[in-house]
Amino acid sequence: MEYKVRIIGDPILRKKAKKVEKIDEKFQELLNNMTNVMYKEDGVGLAAPQIGINKRFFIMDDGKKLRKIINPEIIEFLGDEVVYEEGCLSIPGVFINVKRPEGIKVKYFDENGNEIEEELHDYTARIFQHEYDHLEGVLFVDKVSTAAKAKYKGKLNELMKEGRKIAKELGEVVIE
Numbered sequence: 407m408e409y410k411v412r413i414i415g416d417p418i419l420r421k422k423a424k425k426v427e428k429i430d431e432k433f434q435e436l437l438n439n440m441t442n443v444m445y446k447e448d449g450v451g452l453a454a455p456q457i458g459i460n461k462r463f464f465i466m467d468d469g470k471k472l473r474k475i476i477n478p479e480i481i482e483f484l485g486d487e488v489v490y491e492e493g494c495l496s497i498p499g500v501f502i503n504v505k506r507p508e509g510i511k512v513k514y515f516d517e518n519g520n521e522i523e524e525e526l527h528d529y530t531a532r533i534f535q536h537e538y539d540h541l542e543g544v545l546f547v548d549k550v551s552t553a554a555k556a557k558y559k560g561k562l563n564e565l566m567k568e569g570r571k572i573a574k575e576l577g578e579v580v581i582e
């Protein structure tokens with residue numbers, strides 16, 4: 407199956423995603439397909455809702471390691487809030503500074519069903535938080551002021567229209 411990246415305006419991006427119940431071979435294959443989509447689109451992270459799936463998982467590659475993250479939890483926020491410019495495959499062409507905690511302590515399952523607990527910092531923590539937000543139906547443009555978004559107003563309206571159109575064509579991708 408060829409997955410298409412969903413664009414802001416698609417209602418799937420606004421849903422709170424549901425827990426993954428089963429990590430089997432079929433699911434691992436889906437994660438591999440998703441990884442190909444992420445690399446093809448030059449992304450550093452891709453969450454399930456972004457390919458139309460209402461489930462709690464995402465993949466991320468901070469340049470050091472590819473992680474496949476299932477049913478994640480953020481246990482603790484660490485350090486000061488830092489500002490960093492973010493973009494999103496679901497909001498192409500829009501880049502805005504977003505403030506987030508520098509570090510996080512997280513828990514999740516990997517693609518083999520192992521429970522992982524780790525502390526993430528800097529860029530890695532940044533990607534994780536951005537992708538985690540996708541599972542809550544939150545987009546990075548929700549976290550910035552109207553003034554910061556002002557120059558993208560027209561662009562965002564255009565993308566919303568496109569996103570709604572794609573949603574109508576493809577609907578939600580239901581996996582077991």
Ligand SMILES: [Zn+2]
Pocket residue numbers: 493494495496536537540
């Ligand atoms: Zn994103």
